[in-house]
Amino acid sequence: MNVAFGMKAHSGWAVLVVLGKQDDEFVVVDRRRIELVENEWAKQPYHAAEGLKSEVARDLVQRGIDAAHKFAVREMRAALKREADRKNEVKACAVLVGSPMPNWSVDEILAVHFRMHKAEGVLFRDALVHAAQECKIKAFEIPEKELPNPSTSKLASQLSALGKAAGPPWGKDQKEAALAAMLALRSR
Numbered sequence: 001m002n003v004a005f006g007m008k009a010h011s012g013w014a015v016l017v018v019l020g021k022q023d024d025e026f027v028v029v030d031r032r033r034i035e036l037v038e039n040e041w042a043k044q045p046y047h048a049a050e051g052l053k054s055e056v057a058r059d060l061v062q063r064g065i066d067a068a069h070k071f072a073v074r075e076m077r078a079a080l081k082r083e084a085d086r087k088n089e090v091k092a093c094a095v096l097v098g099s100p101m102p103n104w105s106v107d108e109i110l111a112v113h114f115r116m117h118k119a120e121g122v123l124f125r126d127a128l129v130h131a132a133q134e135c136k137i138k139a140f141e142i143p144e145k146e147l148p149n150p151s152t153s154k155l156a157s158q159l160s161a162l163g164k165a166a167g168p169p170w171g172k173d174q175k176e177a178a179l180a181a182m183l184a185l186r187s188r
Contacts, residue, residue, distance in 0.1 A: 003029050003083055005093040005137070006181030008173050009124035012036055012043030014072075015173040016079060019162075019181035020088060026158060026182060028166040029088060031174055034075040036068050036124055045123070046109055046116035058106045068123055072131035080135060092187075093132035094140040094180035096147070097125045140187065142180050150175060158182075 003020040018030040041048040045064025049057035076093075083090050101122045109115040125141075132139035150159055162178055163170030 001029070001086075001088050002091045002185070003088045004091055004181040004184035005079065005132075006096075006177035006179065006184065007093065007128050008096045008177045008180070009036070009121075009128055010173075011120055011124065014075075014124065014128060015177045016075075017174055017177035017181055018079070018083065018088075019178055019185060021185060026162060026178075026185075028162050028178065029086065030079075030082065031166055031170075031177075034079070036071045036075070036127060037064075038067065038071065042067050044116075044120050046106075046119050049106070050110060050113075050116065054107055057110055061106050065123060065127075068127040069130050072124075072127035073134050076128075076131035076135045076137070080137070090137055092138045092140055092184035093128075094142050094177075094184035095125055095128045095132070096144045096176060096180050097129075097141045098122070098144060138184075140180070140184050142183060144176065147176060147179050148183075150179065155179075 001020040003018050006017040008015045013036055014034050016032055016034050020027050020029045037043050042064045045061045049060045080090055098121060101118055104115060109119045129139050129141060148155055150156055159175050
């Protein structure tokens with residue numbers, strides 16, 4: 001079966017929903033939480049660097065970014081292997097993203113607390129996109145604000161049916177990741 005990954009990042013982890021089509025109906029093949037960090041400080045590397053000398057802060061942030069990329073690639077490879085073991089072919093990976101961030105330096109980010117939150121949000125989404133590209137999967141960056149409204153009757157019933165079949169947890173994150181995977185399957 002052809003499948004697509006739908007992913008929604010958080011600080012240090014992400015939701016992964018694997019969606020396929022069977023008899024013209026979407027089916028949840030897998031859904032899980034994937035870890036993108038090993039150390040607690042790496043969930044918020046900009047916050048961890050706050051108050052440090054500039055060079056030390058930049059080094060710590062870079063180590064956090066590098067670790068997130070490494071973990072994301074490891075998790076992507078593991079997800080690809082699970083699908084290959086199921087005899088599924090991954091056609092695309094959709095990552096939900098927010099609004100783009102200005103090209104601030106680490107020093108500029110650390111100077112304003114709000115920027116640290118923004119940068120950490122972007123960091124983990126970027127790590128997922130990087131992992132898809134590194135693993136040679138067609139990556140779609142889908143702005144969360146552009147997701148279809150799930151309250152339309154057809155979409156709501158599809159998501160409800162997917163959730164019932166998948167079982168808990170099936171909250172907002174899983175629904176949004178499933179929507180992203182639907183879009184990726186349609187546009188591949």
